[in-house]
Amino acid sequence: xxxxxxxxxxxxxxxxxxxxxxxxxxxxxxxxxxxxxxxxxxxxxxxxxxxxxxxxxxxxxxxxxxxxxxxxxxxxxxxxxxxxxxxxxxxxxxxxxxxxxxxxxxxxxxxxxxxxxxxxxxxxxxxxxxxxxxxxxxxxxxxxxxxxxxxxxxxxxxxxxxxxxxxxxxxxxxxxxxxxxxxxxxxxxxxxxxxxxxxxxxxxxxxxxxxxxxxxxxxxxxxxxxxxxxxxxxxxxxxxxxxxxxxxxxxxxxxxxxxxxxxxxxxxxxxxxxxxxxxxxxxxxxxxxxxxxxxxxxxxxxxxxxxxxxxxxxxxxxxxxxxxxxxxxxx
Numbered sequence: 001x002x003x004x005x006x007x008x009x010x011x012x013x014x015x016x017x018x019x020x021x022x023x024x025x026x027x028x029x030x031x032x033x034x035x036x037x038x039x040x041x042x043x044x045x046x047x048x049x050x051x052x053x054x055x056x057x058x059x060x061x062x063x064x065x066x067x068x069x070x071x072x073x074x075x076x077x078x079x080x081x082x083x084x085x086x087x088x089x090x091x092x093x094x095x096x097x098x099x100x101x102x103x104x105x106x107x108x109x110x111x112x113x114x115x116x117x118x119x120x121x122x123x124x125x126x127x128x129x130x131x132x133x134x135x136x137x138x139x140x141x142x143x144x145x146x147x148x149x150x151x152x153x154x155x156x157x158x159x160x161x162x163x164x165x166x167x168x169x170x171x172x173x174x175x176x177x178x179x180x181x182x183x184x185x186x187x188x189x190x191x192x193x194x195x196x197x198x199x200x201x202x203x204x205x206x207x208x209x210x211x212x213x214x215x216x217x218x219x220x221x222x223x224x225x226x227x228x229x230x231x232x233x234x235x236x237x238x239x240x241x242x243x244x245x246x247x248x249x250x251x252x253x254x255x256x257x258x259x260x261x262x263x264x265x266x267x268x269x270x271x272x273x274x275x276x277x278x279x280x281x282x283x284x285x286x287x288x289x290x291x292x293x294x295x296x297x298x299x300x301x302x303x304x305x306x307x308x309x310x311x312x313x314x315x316x317x318x319x320x321x322x323x324x325x326x327x328x329x330x331x
Contacts, residue, residue, distance in 0.1 A: 006034040007073065008042070009202050010240055015232035036240060039200055042066050043080075043152075045243040048254035049194040056191040058084065059254045062116075062152060062198060063180040067272035069151040069167075071200060075118035076138050077207025080151075080200050080242075081107055082114045082183060086191035095187040105238055106205040114183045119148040138210045146170050154274040155179045155261075156283060165280075180259055195246045201239035208233040268292075273323065282323045284309065290316045298323070 013028040013035075043065055049058040060082055064070040071080045086095030098113045100106075107113070119136050120143040127134035130142060137143050150172035153162065158176050162168040174181070187194075208230055215226025271285040288294060296310035306328065309321040 006031050006038055008035055008039050008071075008200065008240075009073075010035045010039075011202050011233065011237050014236040015229070018232055018235075019228060039240050039242050042200070043070055043198060043242050045082075045196055045198050045245050046256060047194060047196045047245050047247050048250075048256055049191070049247050050250040050252045050254040051189070052253055054189045056086065056187045056189060056194075056249050057254055058086075058185040058187065058194050058196075059182055059256050060084065060114075060185065060196050061180055061182045061256050061259075063259060064152040064154055067154050067274040067276040069153055071116060071151060073202075074140075075120055075149075076140055077204040078117065078202055079204055080116040080198065083107065083197045083199055084112075084185055085195045086187045087193050087195070088190045089192045091193075094190050097185060100199060100239065102238070104205060105234070107199065107239075112185055116151050116181075117148070118146060118151060121145055121147045138207055148172070150181075152181050153179055154276070156274045182256065191249055193246060193248050195244070197244045198242045199239040200242050201237070203233060203237055205233075205237075208237065270296075278323075278325055280325050282325060284321045284323060285318060286310075286321070287318050288314060288316055292316075294319075296321055300329075 010032050013032050017025050044063045046061045071078050081098050084097045088094050097110055098107045121136040122134050123145050124134040126144040149170040153174050212226040212230040267289045269287045273282045273284045294310050294314050297308050298306040300306050
């Protein structure tokens with residue numbers, strides 16, 4: 001089981017190579033490749049499509065395979081979306097939702113678009129103090145509210161626990177234990193096949209343009225960084241496709257089977273802790289294929305041993321180890 005330190009940012013490492021000398025470009029490229037590999041394990045997509053009267057209906061389920069919200073990280077401009085294409089018997093595209101425009105490096109919103117994101121902003125009171133308009137805003141350090149957050153929670157999700165830590169969904173709802181989301185689409189009866197892709201973009205066009213425009217005329221910007229960031233994003237800011245699936249349209253109504261947790265593997269496996277990040281309690285799941293002596297140890301970023309969570313013989317199967325964050329130093 002590989003546990004690397006790379007995240008999902010495939011844009012910044014490549015941009016760094018254009019503006020700083022003395023960096024190890026091969027190492028940066030290798031890191032980006034590992035980020036691609038991580039992203040392609042972050043979620044799964046399932047789709048079923050069938051006929052209902054004169055229409056074709058499709059059900060798409062996105063399942064979060066990480067130990068944190070999907071997508072996670074800095075909320076400004078970070079987004080995950082479903083792109084769905086319906087084709088007729090000749091293979092011609094006759095329906096599209098959230099089609100990706102490669103020239104503009106953005107997806108095109110439509111009435112059936114599904115995007116997972118957080119929208120932060122300013123309350124009227126905060127906006128009045130700043131002499132700005134209330135509502136959605138990319139001013140991270142000044143925003144004082146979350147207007148919308150439909151990111152898919154991780155395994156172990158509890159509405160009460162997430163509310164207590166002020167990270168509950170906003171304007172959207174998930175049931176306790178739910179770590180997936182289902183979206184339905186309606187298309188014309190000429191659709192014979194459906195293709196679904198799940199895309200992730202670490203920085204949206206709107207966010208990058210905001211940074212560029214807000215920086216215009218900045219007397220402290222000695223190197224025109226706003227424009228440089230925009231140019232780098234134009235070169236390297238394209239989204240990453242996490243998953244894709246194609247299905248033929250059936251003559252019956254679409255139906256997705258219930259989510260079933262993964263079958264424990266026959267050999268040793270260590271899973272991502274969940275929830276992550278966390279303040280109070282997190283869990284680490286691991287599997288062993290046969291009775292064995294297991295040592296599960298926490299280390300800090302310097303490599304110093306912090307705590308031994310498991311240090312004994314265990315039976316074959318799935319096991320959970322609790323991490324009590326209240327007794328650990330921050331970070």
